Amino acid sequence: MLHRRHFLTGAAAVAASLPLARTAWAQEAAKPFTLPKLSYPYEALEPHIDAQTMNIHHTRHHQAYVNAANAAVERWPALASMKIEDVLRDLSKAPDAVRTSVRNNVGGHWNHAFFWELMTPGGAKDPGGDLRAAIDQAFGSVDKLKERMNQAAVGRFGSGWAWLIVDKAGKLDVVSTANQDTPLELGARSVVLGVDVWEHAYYLKYQNRRPDYLAAWWNTVNWTKASENFGRNL
Ligand SMILES: [Fe+2]
Numbered sequence: 001m002l003h004r005r006h007f008l009t010g011a012a013a014v015a016a017s018l019p020l021a022r023t024a025w026a027q028e029a030a031k032p033f034t035l036p037k038l039s040y041p042y043e044a045l046e047p048h049i050d051a052q053t054m055n056i057h058h059t060r061h062h063q064a065y066v067n068a069a070n071a072a073v074e075r076w077p078a079l080a081s082m083k084i085e086d087v088l089r090d091l092s093k094a095p096d097a098v099r100t101s102v103r104n105n106v107g108g109h110w111n112h113a114f115f116w117e118l119m120t121p122g123g124a125k126d127p128g129g130d131l132r133a134a135i136d137q138a139f140g141s142v143d144k145l146k147e148r149m150n151q152a153a154v155g156r157f158g159s160g161w162a163w164l165i166v167d168k169a170g171k172l173d174v175v176s177t178a179n180q181d182t183p184l185e186l187g188a189r190s191v192v193l194g195v196d197v198w199e200h201a202y203y204l205k206y207q208n209r210r211p212d213y214l215a216a217w218w219n220t221v222n223w224t225k226a227s228e229n230f231g232r233n234l
Contacts, residue, residue, distance in 0.1 A: 032070070032073055033066045033109055035062055035063050035066050036116065038054075038058060039116075039117070040119075042055045042058070044121040045119060045121060048216040048217060048219045049205070049216065049217070050204060050205045052204055053202065053203075053204045056200070057112075057200060058112075061112070061200050062108070062112040062113075065106075065180070066105075066109055068104070068108075069101075069102075069106045069109050072098050072101045072102050075097065075098050075101075076094065076095055076097075079094075079098075084106060084110055085110070085184055087102060087106060088102075088103075088106060088184040088185060089185065089234075091103055103181065104179065105180070107180040107181060107182045108180035110184075111182055111196070115195075115196050117225055118194060118221060118225055118229075119220040119222055120222035121220075123224050124223040124224050126142055126223060127227060128227065129227055130230065130231070131192070131223075131227045134172050134230065138171065145164065146218060148174040149162050149174055149193065149195065150214050152174050152176040153176070153210070154197075154210055154211055156178070158179075159178070160176055160177050160179055160181070160197060161176065161177050161194055161195065161196055162176045162194070162195050162197065163175050163176070163177065163183045163188070163193065163195075164191075164192040164193035164226075165183045165186070165188035165190065166188065166230065167186075167187065167189065168187040170189065175188075188234070189234065190231075190232055190233055190234060191229060191234065192226050192230045193226055193229075195214065195217055197210060197214075
């Protein structure tokens, strides 16, 4: 899902074997984190999420996390060859000097890559199959799940996220994380849904009206992707 490259593979390996020939592109190739392309245009989620917000969110905010994550790799090269979910699940693996940067920026990269894929201009409007049955069992109905997610998202003071996860015990649960903390840190086995409630995700269109943004956001959810997420252990 996430776009990354490993050191000493592909173009980077060629560059390493020819040190005198190292060029700007080779240095670029050695960086593991890249901004993923969206599978839909920035205006595709209108009127729920406006094109300008999507553009700035993707090209400025997410790009900034990617850039800073790559800067963290320069300070902790081992990060380049580690599975991103393993790092975020146990941040104690990161050296003290880079732990905060990894939490914020690798976390920000993971969260946003997840978020883009979870939205779509088309697709199923409600969950089906196993995910639907699990939601009904855990929350009573899809509407009740939405209420729980909205409560978690509105209740998040400042910036952060609300998530639907499969927890350590294998149960569906709604949780919230601050800043760019990920649900992986909370022991999530799978991450099914996630909504960004940083103001940068909605302020241009909704200003301070986070509940209005959330109500609109549900119209963009890619339930087909959510079902895939439900069946995928991280
Ligand atoms: Fe964001």
